[in-house]
Amino acid sequence: MGDVIIGAGAGGIGCVETLRKLDDKREITVVAPESGPPYSRPMLYYALAKKIPLKGIYFRGDEFYLKNGIRFINGLVVNVDTDSRKVILDGGSEIPFDNLVIAAGGVPRFPSIKGIDKDGVCGFRTVENLKIIISYAEDSKNAVVLGGGNIGLLAAEGLYYRGVKSAVVVKSPHLLSQLADAETSEIFRHHLEDNGLTIETGFDVVEILGNERVEAVVLDDGRELPCQMVVVGKGIKPDLSIVEGSGIDCDWGIIADEYMMTSVEGIYCAGDVAEVLDRLTGIRTTVGIWPAAFEQGQYAAYNIMGHKRAYSGAVRMNSSEFFGLNLMSLGIVKPKSDDFTFHTKRRGNYYLKLVFKDNRLWGAILVGDIKAAGVLNSLIKSRVDVSSVMDDLMEGDIDFGKITGLLNQAELGGLSREHNEMTTSLE
Secondary structure, three states, X not given: OOEEEXXXXXXXXXXXXXXHHHOOOOOEEXXXXXXXXXXXXXXXXXXXXXXXXXXXXXXXXXXXXXXXXXXXXXXXEEEEEOOOOEEEEOOOOEEEOOEEEEOOOEEEOOOOOEOOOOEOEEEOOOHHHHHHHHHHHOOOOEEEEEOOOHHHHHHHHHHHOOOOEXXXXXXXXXXXXXXXXXXXXXXXXXXXXXXXXEEEEOOOEEEEEOOOEOOEEEEOOOOEEEOOEEEEOOOEEEOOHHHOOOOOOEOOOEEOOOOOEXXXXXXXXXXXXXXXXXXXXXXXXXXXXXXXXXXXXXXXXHHHOOOOOOOOOEOOEEEEEEOOEEEEEEEOOOOOOOOOEEEEEEEOOEXXXXXXXXXXXXXXXXXXXXXXXXXXXXXHHHOOOOOOOHHHHHOOOOOHHHHHHHHHHOOOHHHHHHHHHHOOOOO
8 A cells, every 4th residue: 555645745745755765675655636736835025026937846846746756636635534544535536545634734824704706716835726817917017915924024025026016004103013023024124115016014905806706804993905916825624624623633744753753653744744843842833834744754754664763843933035035034033932032233224133042042033134044043043052152143243163063062963863874956
């Protein structure tokens, strides 16, 4: 029967490539609802913005499955039968498995507002979404983007390069509220407005107007914003529909143990659908970022093969660039307890925020200059005492020699070697 992987995103491909590296004869089946080779969701923006051709989103080549001896099935899994160990597709066909990896990803959060089903309303999550957005953009002058996080802002910028002026409507008082602070939001608000976007924070869309096609949206203060398309960029939620009634334990996502296995023996999960430990807080959470998904898929593969590698948990890391201004958000950047201290440094569009507790670095925000992000991320993950370099860090002065010494003291050498062993370039 072999191994079956549901999903061809980062988690699924991380698992597939690792399984194949460890066993070149293993029977592997990938089931995904989208035809074609694997593609990178982060690259969808670059295609929308005309920075790369559409084919540039495919990061493993047209012959990936064939070259690696992988059976690919273009289909939608609707259920997992854990008793008979089969996955059920929407057409009723069944695929038996010895081991199963659920890397089905997430689904966009669509608000329940009047008119949300009109032509011109779309998400920004898949290559099919991208094609629809490009099609709508051809005869649109104005768009409204719902959501001021990464997805929404990248969609608005991408549409700008296609000649469509966007208004970004954000219910929160701040842009990027899930991954940065109010200071960061202020910087990017001015930067985005200077580049032609309209930003409406503290408001929500209550209705979408038009006959069959979108003509305007109504805000909760009564104003109408004319538009010919609406892009929903309010984030994603784990797609748990396929495990309903399966006996697989779920909370926010599918609960994974330290070996990325679910509550059912031989069934694993990875990526947006997986609920794992946050390495810093120790709280179970879903982490919807590409590198974490890929890494979780790798760990699932190693454990399927009996290598027993424990996943130490995810550390949140988000990287973005809007109209040439870079942003990195690492670890805990908006702690809720009073035992954390902050250090900030601001100069124009340059901003540095460091979050400390117990002489350790817990989080960082970098805007404008992000060269130190890799080093800061290593310090956050290591939990090492940074008191000897704290003054340097706060000045933005990174002494790589000192920091390497600290990391060696934390005995990260072995962990780093294992990580490098498992990491495959996504470029």
